[in-house]
Amino acid sequence: MTSSDPHPHDGDSSQDPGTPVLEAQALRKYFPVRGGRGAVVHAVEDVDLRLHRGEVLALVGESGSGKSTIARLLAQLMPATEGRLLLHGSDATVRGRRAFRRYVRRVQMIFQDPFASLNPVHTVRYTLSRSLRIHRGRLRGPALEQALTELLDRVQLRPPERYVDAFPHELSGGQRQRVAIARALAAEPEVLLADEPISMLDVSIRLGILNLLQDLRTRLDIGILYITHDIASARYFADRTMVMYAGRVVETGDSEAVTQDPKHPYTQLLVRSAPDPDGMEDRALGARGEAPSLVTPPSGCRFHPRCPFAVDLCRTEVPPLLEVGAARTAACWGYAERADRPSLGSILETYGGHRAAAATSTPAGATAAGKDQR
């Protein structure tokens, strides 16, 4: 491996961690709507992102919020509508297959579905050898065997002999995901983009995969973008967390801070809605509404149709990411120094007395603004 010195990790982002290994600036992606006469899905809007070596950055958000789109943009599996990609500080936008291959060596992706991402007709040996050959040139004989053994050992498929000649159908979901990770490691990447790597796996084996990724980032100093809809797993695994809502980043910061003291009203709603047997009193109850259409996203703050604190400003101007603490930002006007800003209350207090709210059955249609235009 190119760099195997154990890098003592520290999550303190106030120290300057140097140039990010991967950086995205003002990333934007619009998808045309089929038969939509020029209409587009505003899937990702103005996303900035910095990932350092040896760091785990979580991207959290509900389904359709743009997480996978960001992963695919960062992997350069499709072109961005706008924005820049930097690898070690220099422009990394690839043109042509050679450049793409060089890029992929350093930035590898792991997909959600370990059943679909491995070819069922090939053995583990074939899959891994192929990846080794593509990324590390011609390995053969004992050198190849050695490399295969190392890879399987690294993803804790032990003893390697037991797995190397297996077909995907002979492996469990967790074992397949380990093979997929081994395939990515064959490239000796600096960055792993892991798009919901555990959500299709059995509950009891999910942490095993997260712990494995944790081990890889420490030992191999890999930067990991961990995409998830499960904010508790982001707290468990990631140093920093970015929360997305309807294609925009709404909050960033240290994972512990974001989950324990969420600043953006949406993050608050998310945290207070997640199952949490230890926090049953702190429930956001009686909330209504759902994510908006991205074809005609709400003006201003995209959360405003659901936000109990929204004022005119929220409906007209897009809130920028404002500083809300040490190395923390939130895109909510409530944190701006302006006279016309909304005054934020607590989501808990707003929704906490849920009985009254829940009893007057709010027509969900009234709050699901724009949903029907999908």
Place this chain on the structure above:
Amino acid sequence: MSASTTSGTGRHADAAVREPVLEIKNLSVDYGFGQDPTHVLRQVSLTLNRGEVLGLAGESGCGKSTLAYAATRLLPPPGLITGGEVVLTDRSGERRDILTMSDAQLRASRWQDVAIVFQGAMNSLNPVFRIGRQIADAIAAHTPGIRKKQALDRAAELLDMVGISPDRLSAFPHQLSGGMRQRVMIAMALALEPQVLIMDEPTTALDVVMQRQIVEQIAELRERLGFSVVFITHDVSLLIEIADRIAIMYAGEIVEDAAAQDVYRRPRHPYSRGLLRSFPPLRGPRRELTGIAGSPPDLRLLPTGCTFTPRCGFSTPECSRIHPELGPTAFAGAEPDRRVACILHGDVGTLPPELAER
């Protein structure tokens, strides 16, 4: 599913009188005919009490849906019920075994007595019909002689009940979000005011904010209409919040059955404990968790003795020889309402402190 988790009242497990409404006794199911069927459910016994929310948790493939289908006699081939009873006690106190009802009795009972919301049901709405018509058709199918207008009115009422504006009657399924479609399915299941509502992973495909809304809605409806609920999910942490009692399933058997808070604070089965430690907490100390070593077994190749043995951190040599039955815990006198299937709770060996929290 006490809506008032805040106050902690509403928890029916504490109710003085326990009156069973659905008793599943020694239910066994095979998949596949012929020489070598897979014994997917083996002697499952489980009781749902009136007014209770019973959570059924376990990993993918452990047989949760099979149990729901079998108990309602909706199991499609090659599934075959090979034994057991499912006794329903109706509001007048009359007891009937669903498994031995005639087809006519079954048709009359289904949806009236026990209604089920299937896993992935929200994707089974017919895309070409308006939802009002689909609900009305379902009502008509179970209410002989009802007029079309009446059925539509009832459909509007039901939509309103689950928080969807009745003007959505004319919407097509694709015009509704996943959460709204799921609520339509719940509304349909409640059309005939059943005593028992079985919901198979009703919120799994939804985001947590929507999940919270649905779960609240169910709690509110349950309190208003007084039905009992079997809530199936792999998400134990959700069940701890919403269920009165939780049954944990592993490889086709119930391995633990106890009040929700007891399962959470004092798990008695090694698998329950492992499952709870597979969900990283949202607050409290951040510590390393391991999940459970190995992976769930192939039901065609079950180990002898306790099926959890190969993954169990507490197993003894006895475990692979003796098949543990679901029975009292080691503290039977102090906790008569709990059952566990682990030989460590019997005379064999000593109970490790991790499974003996008081």
